[in-house]
Amino acid sequence: MLPATERHRVGLAWAAAVLVLAAATAPAVGVSRDEGAYFVAAESYARFWRTALGAPGQALALADRLYAPNHEHPGLAKGLYGLTHAVLAEGLGVASHAQGFRFGAFLFAAALAWLLALWGRDLAGRAGSLVAPALFFLVPRHFYHAHPAALDLPVTALWVATAFTYRGSLARRGEPSAYVRWSIAAGLLFGMAVSVKHNAWFLPPLLLLHWLAAEVAPHGRGTLAGRLRAVPLAFPAMLVLGPVVFLATWPWLWHDAGARLREYLAFHLQHVNYSWTYLGTVMREPPFPVAYPFVVTALTVPAASLAAMAGGLAQSAARLWTAARRRAGDVSISDELLLVLNALFPILLIAWPTVPHFGGVKHWLPAMPFLALLGARALTTAGRLLSPRRAGRLTAALAALALVPAAWAVAHVHPFGTAAYNEIAGGAGGAASLGMQRQFWGDDMVAVLPALNEHAIPAARVWYQEASFDAVRAYQRDGRLRADLRWADGPESADVSVYHFHQEFRDKEFATWSQFRTARPVAGAYLDEVPLIQVYARAGVWR
Amino acid sequence: MPLPPHHGPSWRLGDVPPPQLSPLERALARVRDALWPPRAVHGAALLAAAVAGLGFAGTLFQATLSARLPTELDWRAVSALIERDARPGDAVALSPMWAERAREVLPERLAAYPESPLVVMAYPRYTRAAEDLVGVRRVWLVSLPRAPGATGQIAADLAARAAAADGPQRLGAIEVTRYDLESPVIPLAWLPDRLASARVSVGGRPCALDAGGVFRCPAPPWVHVSREVREIEYLPRACLYAHPGSGADAPLVIEFPDVPMGRVLRGHTGIVGEAMLAGNAPVRLAVTVDGEEVGAAVEPPRSPGWHTFQIDTTRHAGHGATVAFTVTASDTWQRLFCFEAMTLP
Numbered sequence: 001m002l003p004a005t006e007r008h009r010v011g012l013a014w015a016a017a018v019l020v021l022a023a024a025t026a027p028a029v030g031v032s033r034d035e036g037a038y039f040v041a042a043e044s045y046a047r048f049w050r051t052a053l054g055a056p057g058q059a060l061a062l063a064d065r066l067y068a069p070n071h072e073h074p075g076l077a078k079g080l081y082g083l084t085h086a087v088l089a090e091g092l093g094v095a096s097h098a099q100g101f102r103f104g105a106f107l108f109a110a111a112l113a114w115l116l117a118l119w120g121r122d123l124a125g126r127a128g129s130l131v132a133p134a135l136f137f138l139v140p141r142h143f144y145h146a147h148p149a150a151l152d153l154p155v156t157a158l159w160v161a162t163a164f165t166y167r168g169s170l171a172r173r174g175e176p177s178a179y180v181r182w183s184i185a186a187g188l189l190f191g192m193a194v195s196v197k198h199n200a201w202f203l204p205p206l207l208l209l210h211w212l213a214a215e216v217a218p219h220g221r222g223t224l225a226g227r228l229r230a231v232p233l234a235f236p237a238m239l240v241l242g243p244v245v246f247l248a249t250w251p252w253l254w255h256d257a258g259a260r261l262r263e264y265l266a267f268h269l270q271h272v273n274y275s276w277t278y279l280g281t282v283m284r285e286p287p288f289p290v291a292y293p294f295v296v297t298a299l300t301v302p303a304a305s306l307a308a309m310a311g312g313l314a315q316s317a318a319r320l321w322t323a324a325r326r327r328a329g330d331v332s333i334s335d336e337l338l339l340v341l342n343a344l345f346p347i348l349l350i351a352w353p354t355v356p357h358f359g360g361v362k363h364w365l366p367a368m369p370f371l372a373l374l375g376a377r378a379l380t381t382a383g384r385l386l387s388p389r390r391a392g393r394l395t396a397a398l399a400a401l402a403l404v405p406a407a408w409a410v411a412h413v414h415p416f417g418t419a420a421y422n423e424i425a426g427g428a429g430g431a432a433s434l435g436m437q438r439q440f441w442g443d444d445m446v447a448v449l450p451a452l453n454e455h456a457i458p459a460a461r462v463w464y465q466e467a468s469f470d471a472v473r474a475y476q477r478d479g480r481l482r483a484d485l486r487w488a489d490g491p492e493s494a495d496v497s498v499y500h501f502h503q504e505f506r507d508k509e510f511a512t513w514s515q516f517r518t519a520r521p522v523a524g525a526y527l528d529e530v531p532l533i534q535v536y537a538r539a540g541v542w543r
Numbered sequence: 544m545p546l547p548p549h550h551g552p553s554w555r556l557g558d559v560p561p562p563q564l565s566p567l568e569r570a571l572a573r574v575r576d577a578l579w580p581p582r583a584v585h586g587a588a589l590l591a592a593a594v595a596g597l598g599f600a601g602t603l604f605q606a607t608l609s610a611r612l613p614t615e616l617d618w619r620a621v622s623a624l625i626e627r628d629a630r631p632g633d634a635v636a637l638s639p640m641w642a643e644r645a646r647e648v649l650p651e652r653l654a655a656y657p658e659s660p661l662v663v664m665a666y667p668r669y670t671r672a673a674e675d676l677v678g679v680r681r682v683w684l685v686s687l688p689r690a691p692g693a694t695g696q697i698a699a700d701l702a703a704r705a706a707a708a709d710g711p712q713r714l715g716a717i718e719v720t721r722y723d724l725e726s727p728v729i730p731l732a733w734l735p736d737r738l739a740s741a742r743v744s745v746g747g748r749p750c751a752l753d754a755g756g757v758f759r760c761p762a763p764p765w766v767h768v769s770r771e772v773r774e775i776e777y778l779p780r781a782c783l784y785a786h787p788g789s790g791a792d793a794p795l796v797i798e799f800p801d802v803p804m805g806r807v808l809r810g811h812t813g814i815v816g817e818a819m820l821a822g823n824a825p826v827r828l829a830v831t832v833d834g835e836e837v838g839a840a841v842e843p844p845r846s847p848g849w850h851t852f853q854i855d856t857t858r859h860a861g862h863g864a865t866v867a868f869t870v871t872a873s874d875t876w877q878r879l880f881c882f883e884a885m886t887l888p
Contacts, residue, residue, distance in 0.1 A: 275817075282777075284820070304598035311590035318586065379594070382587040394591075402594050405601030412605060423604040426691030429612075432641040433692025507774035507816035514771035519663065519779075521647040529612050529690060531643045 010129045011117035015110035018137060022106040022146045026099060028415040029147040030446030036470030038078050038149050039085075039101050041070035046082025048251060060254070067252035071260075072267045073151060075250040076195035080104035081149040096478045101149040109146035112157035112369065113137065115164055119373055123335075124380035127392065131399045132376035135308060136369050138406035139301050141361050144417020148443070151197040152362040158193035159200060159366040162238075163342055165189055166207055169234045170215075170334060179233060187237025191245025198268045199346070199366065204238050206345050207338075211235075214334040274358040275504035280435030282504050287353035293364050294347065299425040299436065300361055301368075302406035305375065306422070308398075312374025315381060316340050343370035360418055360440060375402075416444060416527050428528040438501045442466030444533045447525030448498060449475060453482050455522065456496055457541045461486045463494035465508055491515035495541040500533050512536050610716070611689040617715030618648040624712070624719060625683055626650050631659035632680035632727075638697035640665045642687050649685075666778060669700035675809075676704075677885060680727045684720045686711070730885035731803040734810075734866070735770045735783050740800065743768050746793035760795070762788050768797055773881050775813035776847040782881035784815070787826060787872040798867040802886060804832065804859040808866070810884030811849045812842040814877075819847040824874035828852075828882055831867045832859050842880060856886065 048066040052059035081104040089100030120132030169182035193200035323331035346367035383395030419439035421431035445467040475481035488494035521534035710720030743750040743758040750760035757769040822844040840852035
């Protein structure tokens with residue numbers, strides 16, 4: 001057994017490494033559509049809390065106005081982004097505005113790395129703590145999501161944290177004070193998770209299913225009182241603390257809570273289905289193919305890492321099977337089920353044919369840390385079984401075989417994480433030939449900013465298309481895009497048109513050809529020769 | 544129960560000789576004994592083999608990827624070659640069709656023939672059924688043969704239509720092959736090019752030609768006629784945009800005078816962009832030659848595609864005639880209609 005201090009040292013080393021790496025590589029990552037809106041919201045929410053510190057009554061009066069931006073999502077993550085921006089960019093002046101907001105996201109990524117190291121250590125010792133975070137973060141799309149001040153990686157971190165503390169509470173049932181502490185932590189972290197993104201509301205039913213399957217079913221029926229006493233304290237903690245944290249961190253709900261909660265639910269229950277290209281088809285309406293999240297996972301996670309994760313799932317299934325047949329006393333059915341359920345549920349949820357299918361892997365991102373944990377354990381087990389005397393060396397060799405191409409892919413694709421495909425797909429080119437979504441969110445704009453700055457005539461009107469108004473403002477605010485460039489709503493009123501390749505929007509590109517009387521781009525960004533974004537200009541406006 | 548025979552069992556050792564296994568059978572038996580029943584170590588070995596194999600493959604993929612793709616110098620070489628050797632009637636095809644960096648690199652017009660645009664095509668197929676290739680005599684296929692996702696389908700399509708081929712010529716990671724089409728489709732008149740000389744009216748009221756070459760009609764602003772390139776089922780199509788006017792009593796009429804006629808009038812119809820999946824009514828395109836209706840095409844709603852129509856005009860062949868197209872729809876919502884037509888010998 002590693003001493004607890006070393007356990008934490010490895011975790012903290014991982015957290016620091018991810019924090020530094022994310023911060024160092026973030027400036028290359030463009031501002032996505034959603035992120036631009038979150039920047040605006042974060043700054044507005046920060047203004048609320050700053051006012052609340054000095055004049056709570058005034059803040060209450062301002063809550064509706066200051067929390068109106070992006071009020072379809074709860075406030076915690078954006079509040080943190082507002083805080084880090086206020087401190088780093090506005091207070092200390094040590095970061096750009098975008099980097100200031102994003103620092104909050106880096107903290108979530110670091111926390112996730114720390115959790116993966118801790119849980120990986122619990123599962124597979126030192127090797128587990130070293131390999132599990134690497135298996136997760138050395139997936140190009142996961143690495144990408146460590147950068148933007150968005151919601152997907154933060155909710156993933158908090159999902160894992162909630163499951164980790166729930167597991168910790170179950171393991172400490174014999175120690176009353178620790179049991180209460182861990183249960184309360186689970187409740188608070190669940191509250192934080194739902195205060196970041198709505199998909200965390202699925203956690204309690206999932207954990208309840210876990211408890212019923214792992215703890216109740218095997219032990220048969222008891223008296224009602226006995227069964228109620230056996231309910232883990234984490235559940236009432238989530239039931240009580242979850243909504244408290246949710247409400248406390250989202251002042252938008254402090255007025256007219258009922259109507260606004262109904263609006264929040266309606267928004268997410270009837271979410272718009274964005275067009276999404278998948279295997280040569282533009283999906284628009286349900287029913288969507290059940291295979292979608294499985295296929296996209298198989299085509300985006302580096303193949304050797306994918307094999308490790310699949311091996312981990314198979315190993316877990318085998319352990320559950322042998323434990324169920326009472327042949328393996330050392331297997332914790334509770335731990336195995338917790339890992340397997342969390343590794344599969346988010347993917348199965350998106351596989352449901354009426355759930356909107358868009359956004360690449362981000363909507364089932366909470367599954368991936370659990371697959372990384374299982375993969376890390378599988379590699380460690382393989383090393384031990386195949387070479388008991390040199391288990392460490394063999395595990396290290398296997399991990400290197402999985403992680404070297406993965407790290408290479410991360411470096412190769414950066415900063416176009418939403419365009420990343422693995423070697424099974426054939427990279428960006430193979431995926432384009434397969435008819436997969438090339439990219440999304442409009443953050444590839446960052447690649448043509450230098451060309452726009454250098455060549456567009458003064459006060460040129462630019463049709464940015466997929467780059468949102470807020471994203472363009474963010475670039476201009478940080479001095480990355482000339483402030484004199486003006487906004488255009490379409491090719492008719494534009495001097496310059498920026499086309500982000502989306503199959504469903506191709507008419508925007510061709511209409512530009514017609515308006516500008518040219519089909520020749522003046523600049524572009526390509527990933528392995530696959531066009532991601534191309535810039536067109538009217539005659540005389542491109543110097 | 545009967546007693547066993549006093550002389551012992553009814554068989555003797557040696558009666559049934561042990562099976563004689565071949566070396567191969569013995570080896571297989573050893574493998575079977577080693578693998579069955581399955582044990583944890585088998586799973587570990589399988590995982591290690593998969594991770595090792597895929598890890599090597601992944602590393603190899605990353606290590607060789609850049610060599611499979613063209614450099615800037617390769618692209619410049621292709622551009623210089625085509626600039627030097629292409630001539631009017633030539634077009635460029637791309638393989639894979641996503642290799643559209645070519646649009647940025649290749650000249651849009653040839654220096655020696657500035658009046659002739661060099662069209663860069665990015666279509667999935669080039670069979671006769673798929674693409675007419677109007678006005679194209681020779682196709683320069685610019686291919687990235689070793690790029691991930693590359694296939695020989697486009698080259699095969701073009702080869703099947705070619706009388707002769709020159710190449711492939713390798714320029715770094717790019718191959719250039721010139722195909723001389725066996726039966727190029729050379730129209731007597733391609734009508735979108737004649738829009739400036741057309742007369743356009745809606746409901747009998749004339750539409751005025753503006754400085755941008757667009758006929759603006761006395762109707763809602765979307766009722767206009769212009770020569771455009773628009774997306775029809777995700778592909779670029781040069782066409783006449785002709786959104787019908789409201790109601791059956793407001794037909795949009797586009798009349799081309801003095802069109803040289805041949806034996807066939809051929810064209811395509813389609814609905815632009817996402818509107819291909821919307822709309823409630825078909826669009827009818829009636830064709831008259833010198834006032835006589837010779838045929839019609841119907842573009843049904845929610846039927847994506849660049850639909851071909853062909854009308855026999857043998858009676859008018861060899862003469863100049865006025866060809867008129869009348870666009871109508873009973874419900875004009877989302878009827879972003881585009882069509883092209885040509886007369887063929």
